[in-house]
Amino acid sequence: MNRFAHRLRPLWIAALIHRLSGLALAIFLPLHFLALGLAISGADALERFLRWADQPAVKLSEGILVGLLAVHMLGGLRVLALENLAWREGQARRALLAIAGAMVIAFLFLAVTLSP
Numbered sequence: 001m002n003r004f005a006h007r008l009r010p011l012w013i014a015a016l017i018h019r020l021s022g023l024a025l026a027i028f029l030p031l032h033f034l035a036l037g038l039a040i041s042g043a044d045a046l047e048r049f050l051r052w053a054d055q056p057a058v059k060l061s062e063g064i065l066v067g068l069l070a071v072h073m074l075g076g077l078r079v080l081a082l083e084n085l086a087w088r089e090g091q092a093r094r095a096l097l098a099i100a101g102a103m104v105i106a107f108l109f110l111a112v113t114l115s116p
Helices: 010-041 043-053 056-084 091-114
Strands: none
Touching: 010 043, 010 056, 010 091, 043 056, 056 091
């Protein structure tokens, strides 16, 4: 038997995605605080940053971040449910639905953000 076969199961993949999204958000947070700190530096620095942030590539990365945040939040809710509720059939399917829901949230955010 393959000792890594469990890594193909949906719940293991959901746990991996939850951890990776948390890592990506942890990397993003210092950059976010740096951007917020520009408001303290003065209106000119903040205005330059806001002009830079209006680029399509930055908007796309914002959408990805919203998707990561949604995935991480839904993954956290999944963990809370696993730890505090009785096991039920179909939890793997619900984990995949949560990931799909997070992707829908990210795409809707992008559609609203990138529309003229």
